[in-house]
Amino acid sequence: MKKVAYDCDVLVIGGGIVGLSTAYALTRSAPGTRVTVLEKEQGPATHQTGRNSGVIHSGIYYRPGSLKAKYAVRGAAEMIKFCAEYGIAHEVTGKLIVATERAELPRLHALVQRGRENGIPVRELGPAQIGEYEPEVRGLAAIHVGTTGICDYGAVAAHLADASGADIRYGAGGExxxxDRRPELGVAVRTADGAVVRARALVNCAGLHCDEIAxxxxxxxxxxxxxxxxxxxELTRPELVRGLVYPVPDPAFPFLGVHLTRGIDGGVHVGPNAVPALAREGYRWPVVHPRELAGTLAWPGxxxxxxxxxxxxxGExxxxxxxxxxxxxxxxxxxxVDPGDLVPHPAGVRAQAVLRDGTLVDDFLIREGPRTVHVLNAPSPAATASLPIGREVARRALVALRGA
Structure with missing residues (x-):
């Protein structure tokens, strides 16, 4: 067999929180493993990781036994511990999920049961008790989830990048x-600056572009x-909200609805509204990439x-x-709230995996090929669950290495 000079053992594409958690887990679980991370932006966590509301999710929404439930419950506790250990801004705030219409009450009660099945402490509230937590919020009933919190995920990603010991390449050198994957030889990736990186195995954590990389x-x-x-x-009167307030979600959609989130900086974010983007990095309506839009429209799903x-x-x-x-x-x-209380805040773009039949993939989706591991769906609560997800992806990458 031809002798290959490898630049690294595992090459990770994507410098968001999942890619960096994977690099971090690889160097800790298998000391001596050479890891390179490619990130096309000038620094880590500039897309989904750096544009979310910073919530440490409890796991109450997710189907018992699903990867989301498993990793969110475990990941929330680990994320709080991680932030405390490394001095990263965080707070365990708790949150309210509020029913404002009678039709929502059965779904609210179902969330109580789901929370209990997932091992999450939940307190049921009547209208008067809602005011104990949030004096300005109104509803017919609510539940309080005490294990929810907030943190600075950008700072978490930056620490993971520093602590991983990986060779991280940004900009043209990281695009x-x-x-070129050859099962008998490994993977060679050419970057935008003309360099070639050769690896024994590849991990695809490219988020908005993960299907293209696959x-x-x-x-x-x-x-x-x-x-x-x-x-x-952003709410110009942040004193109206003490913590986190969510509506009862519609189980038919993987979105949580417009909610109120007090961030780690003290500001209150309101949203998100979810609309199709006209580009994978289409953070504003005028941003249109015809090739990407054509690809979306060509997909039957x-x-x-x-x-x-x-x-x-x-409605959205x-x-x-x-x-x-x-x-x-x-x-x-x-x-x-009135319209004058709301000022525009930077948007985010969710990388939603959609199957050919139109199914919105609701759980984490990780698939493998020869010498490759693809993270194909990592929506919320991916940031919350990033530490256990990173360990799982790292485990699969090490299996691929052993197989090679």
Whole structure:
């Protein structure tokens, strides 16, 4: 067999929190493993990781036995401990999930049961008790989840990058433009600056571009990333909200609805509204990438989503285009708000995996190929669960190394 000079043992594509957690786990579980991380931006955590609301999720929403439930419950405790150990800003705030209509009460009670099945302490509240936690919030009933918190995920990612000991390449040197995988030899990646990185195994944590990276390796991911932009406002009167306030989610969708989140900086974020993005990094309506948009429209699952969920989508679009409509949604929870209290805040884009039949993949999705591990769906609570997810992806990468 041809002798290959490898630049590293494991090459990770993607410098978000999952990719960096994987690098961190690799160097700790297998000391001496040479890890390189490629990130096309100028620093870590500039997309999904750096643009979320900073919530440490408890795991109450997720189906018992699912990877989301397993990793969120474990990950929340680990994230709080990690932040405390390394001096990263965080706080265990608890949160309210509030029913504002009678039709939501059965779903709220179902969440109580789900929380108990997932081992999460939950307190049920009546209308008067809601005011004990949030004086300005109104509702028919609520539940209080005490294990929810907030932190600075950008700082977490930066610490993981420093502590991993990996060779992290940013910018043109971290942008993978061509991948050549040969099961008998390994993986060679050419970057935008013309360099070639050779590795024994590859881990794909490319988030918004993970399906493209999978196809470049020669694997069929059997899904496509359909980007949804999460649009936020910031509350100019943050004193109206003490902590975290959520509506009762619709179980038909993997989105939690417009909620109120007091961040680690003391500001209150309101949102997100979820609308289709016209580019994978389409953080504003004017950002359109024709090739990416054509790819989304060519995927049969995109049309299935539109056909099944057009009413829901129309409501989200209306709130995107009309500030007064967005304010209406906020007033369901916080009646004191008016449009002047809301100022635009930077949006995020969710990398939503969609199957050919239009199924919105709800759980984490990790698939493997020869010498490769692909993380193909890592939505919320991926940041919360990043430490245990990183260990699992690292475990699979080490199996691929041993197999090679």
């Amino acid at each position: 993978a433009v061509h991948i 196809r470049r390796t020669g694997d069929d991911p059997q899904m496509r990333i359909v980007p949804f932009r999460g649009e936020y406002y 995109s049309w299935q989503i539109a056909r099944r969920h057009w009413r829901y989508g129309a 679009l209306r709130r995107s285009l009309s500030k007064s409509a967005f304010t209406e949604a906020v007033r369901r929870l916080l009646p004191a």
